[in-house]
Amino acid sequence: MTTLAVQPPRYPVEQVPESSLHAVFRAAQRWASLHHREPIALHIGEPAYDIPPAAVEAMSRALRAGSCSYTSAEGMPQLREALVAKLAGQRIDADVDRVFVTPGSCQGLMAIGAAVHTPGAGWLIPQVHWPIYRQQGMLNGYRVTGYPLGPGYRLDVAAIARAATPDTRVIVVNSPANPTGAIADAETLRDLLALARERDWLVVADEAYEDFAYDAPHVSLAAFEADVDPYDRRVFSAFTFSKSYAMTGCRVGYVVAPNDMYAGLLRKVQEGAIIAPPTPSQIGALAALDAQDAVRANVAMVRRSRDEVMPGLVAAGIIDAPPAGGWYALLNIASSGLAAEAFAARLLAERGVAVAPAAAFALPGDPSTEHVIRISMAGDRAQLAAGVDAIVQACHEWGADRTPERLS
Numbered sequence: 001m002t003t004l005a006v007q008p009p010r011y012p013v014e015q016v017p018e019s020s021l022h023a024v025f026r027a028a029q030r031w032a033s034l035h036h037r038e039p040i041a042l043h044i045g046e047p048a049y050d051i052p053p054a055a056v057e058a059m060s061r062a063l064r065a066g067s068c069s070y071t072s073a074e075g076m077p078q079l080r081e082a083l084v085a086k087l088a089g090q091r092i093d094a095d096v097d098r099v100f101v102t103p104g105s106c107q108g109l110m111a112i113g114a115a116v117h118t119p120g121a122g123w124l125i126p127q128v129h130w131p132i133y134r135q136q137g138m139l140n141g142y143r144v145t146g147y148p149l150g151p152g153y154r155l156d157v158a159a160i161a162r163a164a165t166p167d168t169r170v171i172v173v174n175s176p177a178n179p180t181g182a183i184a185d186a187e188t189l190r191d192l193l194a195l196a197r198e199r200d201w202l203v204v205a206d207e208a209y210e211d212f213a214y215d216a217p218h219v220s221l222a223a224f225e226a227d228v229d230p231y232d233r234r235v236f237s238a239f240t241f242s243k244s245y246a247m248t249g250c251r252v253g254y255v256v257a258p259n260d261m262y263a264g265l266l267r268k269v270q271e272g273a274i275i276a277p278p279t280p281s282q283i284g285a286l287a288a289l290d291a292q293d294a295v296r297a298n299v300a301m302v303r304r305s306r307d308e309v310m311p312g313l314v315a316a317g318i319i320d321a322p323p324a325g326g327w328y329a330l331l332n333i334a335s336s337g338l339a340a341e342a343f344a345a346r347l348l349a350e351r352g353v354a355v356a357p358a359a360a361f362a363l364p365g366d367p368s369t370e371h372v373i374r375i376s377m378a379g380d381r382a383q384l385a386a387g388v389d390a391i392v393q394a395c396h397e398w399g400a401d402r403t404p405e406r407l408s
């Protein structure tokens with residue numbers, strides 16, 4: 001009798017893994033319905049701050065006025081013009097014809113992957129990564145390979161050069177990074193771009209957390225191509241309104257193509273994939289761009305949360321150093337004597353704290369995340385502090401409890 005396990009998949013998508021983060025969500029929901037209250041949610045990336053009031057106002061006004069028709073596939077010209085000005089401030093040489101407003105940067109990243117795919121091409125992603133990169137690479141038909149990260153999860157260009165395969169066509173770079181919080185410095189990015197040039201790779205720079213840089217400045221990879229002839233450029237950049245402006249559910253982001261040729265490819269993907277990005281969200285995004293005070297306050301809020309909880313975690317040996325940027329931190333809970341999945345399950349069951357085992361952010365079989373969990377620092381500060389206390393205590397108590405058998 002043939003079993004399902006040995007049958008070749010009928011559709012390539014059957015091979016694409018589901019995001020294992022969903023299992024964490026489901027476990028947290030089960031806990032909530034059992035206990036009639038929400039667990040402390042350190043597993044999700046939803047911010048404690050709100051969308052800027054000016055964005056809400058602009059969207060409400062637009063909807064009341066009936067401004068809800070399609071825009072072009074690239075998005076509203078006024079918004080794209082404002083984005084070109086914003087990008088110029090970070091030394092990215094954009095142009096309205098090369099900026100695409102997208103339903104979240106997630107869709108923008110997917111569209112880039114689809115636009116530049118060639119048969120047999122490889123998609124190179126960080127060994128520890130936002131899991132959507134892997135799904136998108138596979139969904140777009142690439143061969144997905146991971147590149148190892150250096151100490152502190154920082155980019156290591158020599159390791160990238162070794163990890164690449166002859167078919168590598170696209171490398172994905174994420175700084176500040178989810179889930180690691182690492183920020184790539186200018187010299188490393190310059191070296192990476194030189195390698196990409198030498199090997200003729202395209203580069204996708206995911207800058208979702210561009211504003212959340214605490215200990216090091218954020219540098220945009222595309223800034224290094226500002227003086228390069230557009231037809232020699234190779235960096236695509238992806239940005240979002242989700243993080244800096246708390247507009248996660250508005251689904252609005254944008255991507256920048258390096259030149260008109262790639263913009264032409266992207267346009268076709270967007271025509272076929274979305275028709276147009278959502279109009280009310282674009283109107284909200286345009287208003288949000290003027291709310292830079294709100295962005296500064298939002299960044300300060302996450303930074304303060306980070307600064308409040310990190311000393312205790314460093315002192316307990318659960319993290320080596322605070323993450324330099326982003327919303328997340330990876331914690332090593334090996335001192336509890338448990339693997340990350342068991343730790344997360346027990347922490348939820350016994351202490352009502354939901355965290356994500358870091359295997360969800362690694363390629364299959366990567367042993368480096370066996371004792372690592374991810375927490376979000378963007379949520380409510382009191383909940384974060386309570387959750388972190390529970391993690392430190394659990395490591396201490398469960399570690400002290402362990403018998404030689406449990407350790408084996």
Ligand SMILES: Cc1ncc(COP(=O)(O)O)c(C=O)c1O
Nearest residue numbers: 104105106130178208240242253
């Ligand atoms: C690294 C990274 N890139 C991109 C995104 C996508 O954000 P959105 O699609 O909401 O713009 C996320 C969201 O969690 C992220 O963590």
